[in-house]
Amino acid sequence: MNICLNMFNDELNNLINMKNTLHPFVLIVDDEEDICEIIKFNLESEGFKVDTAYSAEEALRKQLTKYHLFIFDIMMKGMSGYRLADEVRNKKKLKTPVVFLTAKNTENDKLTGFSLGADDYITKPFSVRELIARVKAIMRRPGHQDTEEPVRLKIAGLELDQEKKRLFIEGDKIDLTPHEFYIMMLFLNHTGKVFTREEILNYAWKDNINVLDRTVDVHITRLRKKLRNYGKYIISRSGHGYCFEIE
Amino acid sequence: MNICLNMFNDELNNLINMKNTLHPFVLIVDDEEDICEIIKFNLESEGFKVDTAYSAEEALRKQLTKYHLFIFDIMMKGMSGYRLADEVRNKKKLKTPVVFLTAKNTENDKLTGFSLGADDYITKPFSVRELIARVKAIMRRPGHQDTEEPVRLKIAGLELDQEKKRLFIEGDKIDLTPHEFYIMMLFLNHTGKVFTREEILNYAWKDNINVLDRTVDVHITRLRKKLRNYGKYIISRSGHGYCFEIE
DNA sequence: TATAATTGTAACACAATTGTAATAAAGATG
DNA sequence: CATCTTTATTACAATTGTGTTACAATTATA
Structure with missing residues (x-):
């Protein structure tokens, strides 16, 4: 039940963000x-x-x-x-x-x-x-994003459209809220990689100063629902964090 | 005389072998x-x-x-x-x-x-x-602990993936708990080196103040099981501690 | 403004992990 | 070999981590 602020957790976040800019x-x-x-x-x-x-x-x-x-x-x-x-x-x-x-x-x-x-x-x-x-x-924001970043992230039957801010599951449109969208972006850009709640907050929240890390759990639950049968691929690694991995 | 020599060696060790200190x-x-x-x-x-x-x-x-x-x-x-x-x-x-x-x-x-x-x-x-x-x-933390730590540590049929927080044995995925993971990291970064229980606690535990050193034994047992036939390479050196060494 | 969508938190149940103690086995020592 | 010390293993309790829901607060939208 920690408030998610840690001076040392930014190194990884760094790598994540700098990939996108x-x-x-x-x-x-x-x-x-x-x-x-x-x-x-x-x-x-x-x-x-x-x-x-x-x-x-x-x-x-x-x-x-x-x-x-x-x-x-x-x-x-x-x-x-x-x-x-x-x-x-x-x-x-x-x-x-x-x-x-x-x-x-x-x-x-x-x-x-x-x-x-x-x-x-x-x-x-x-x-x-x-x-x-x-x-x-x-x-x-658009215009400052990494231009060479693919607009669409495709993994199995999933497709994250970064222009439409929307997810397609086997072609079906699934609207994502902003936080959900950024979490998916993080996951799909680094499948298999385990992210701590802090890292997720740092990436997907504009301002995570007053947000508990357990909030991430709730968003994960909501995402899993929206992902339907792909929900099970958001894997929780007790003590480590979450990752997205198919198989 | 002895003190001087030790200091010198220590100093030298630091300069030369910063990575593995x-x-x-x-x-x-x-x-x-x-x-x-x-x-x-x-x-x-x-x-x-x-x-x-x-x-x-x-x-x-x-x-x-x-x-x-x-x-x-x-x-x-x-x-x-x-x-x-x-x-x-x-x-x-x-x-x-x-x-x-x-x-x-x-x-x-x-x-x-x-x-x-x-x-x-x-x-x-x-x-x-x-x-x-x-x-x-x-x-x-990777990237800070040692100058440039590889994301994946490979030794024989073992591979410790630091992003996935997971061990691969001949390609098989083995999930590790946080402490197990850090213990393996310590071992694989310094194969053959004997660590006291205290050193292991210091490295793999964030806060080892209230933890008995016997606890390490239990974790070693659990690790050995997860390592399957590589478990035997976690070697106990009576009175010294543990080390990981293949052959 | 009213209404809907999104978000954050608390609470609870459940699950995973961890630490300890007890006992058995192995190793060291003389 | 007998004795003492160290290590291995197990089971269980304690702690910590996670999933989920409901609800309030906030923010966006009509």
Whole structure:
């Protein structure tokens, strides 16, 4: 009955996620160097490549096209994160997603952030885990996914259509909920591999901060039902976790 | 004379044979010397080899490649633990795992309002037991325990699949319980080497504080059964412990 | 807003695993 | 060989892990 947070469980998750994304390159811009370091370390532990700048001006001197995601602090000495985002979006014509980071959390600020095309908006205090979960969620969105990933995963009579977000069993359409879908994606991409509940949560949940690991069990039960006679191939390995394996 | 020789041999063994050490070498960096000593004492009594540094700068003057795990205090005079981690990871290109220590009621301005995921770090005051359990969990993880551990361990007709958490005997699937699995991992990674019951407990149990060493015997018996005709290769060396050796 | 879909949790029953103690067997020692 | 120590095996109890359901909470949708 553990809440599923463990600092050491991310290594595997890393491998899993990084298979589905190209090596994501993140630029963090914050004038508080320690904050940069903390985020940098944590994202790197998750397999991201990270660059930092301690001011908007410094950021603008970089070759910005090479990044896949920006994390901007709003309140910075000199040019603010808002203006930096504006520069990047409008003058440099980049569509790179931006996550804003700030202590301010009024509605006005949020609206300003989104009008600039922020992809997410994280207010301090925030947990490192939350940030990482959100960044991963963004990277998982269409357009940031690994292009060489097959759209359809076929195994025996099962077919997971990643565009339709749907499962076909012997041709029958089976709608999956988001979590169910990602769990299946994890399983079908690595059949036979045993995943701990933590790994499953890390992969299939955008934000697993407040979710018990036993929740996974319930989703497994629901999935098994939906999978009909394939349900039995979701195998539980007591003490290890779950895996999907035919035969 | 003897002491010197032993130290030298030990040191040499560490540098040359990092991969197969059962006595992981840990570097603790904390500007509070007392904390260093406490952790050091406890880890040493668990069979770890421990070195300490009282500042990040001092740590960086060491030969860092020889350690298997770092424990960094975040808040230190001079360079912070995060900076140190960054140096180690990026400049020195080391993948050595890092455990951060942080005081619960830190008043550092730069981090105010920034909540570290409580479970991402070990917070002071922390239980030594917890620290040790986590450190051991790390050391056991594929990719961290040894530099590059193969996913599959093959010996004769045996194959231990670390993703599937399963043993194959001449191709036959044999499911292993968590403890059985880790014991096999220990044996197959060091065939021929004799392990005391204590060493086996230390490796295969996350928390062996309340476990009798006789328990190992029972697990050995169970393993032997599962190993079928390979069971006889788990050899008991009276007064020493157990080892796995084919012929 | 009302309605449906999805999700998370608690509770319980059941299953697997683990730890211990008792006893038998094997090994070490003199 | 006799004695003591260590190991093997078994059975059982304790603990831990899993499956399932119902229900409340949340979120999406009409």
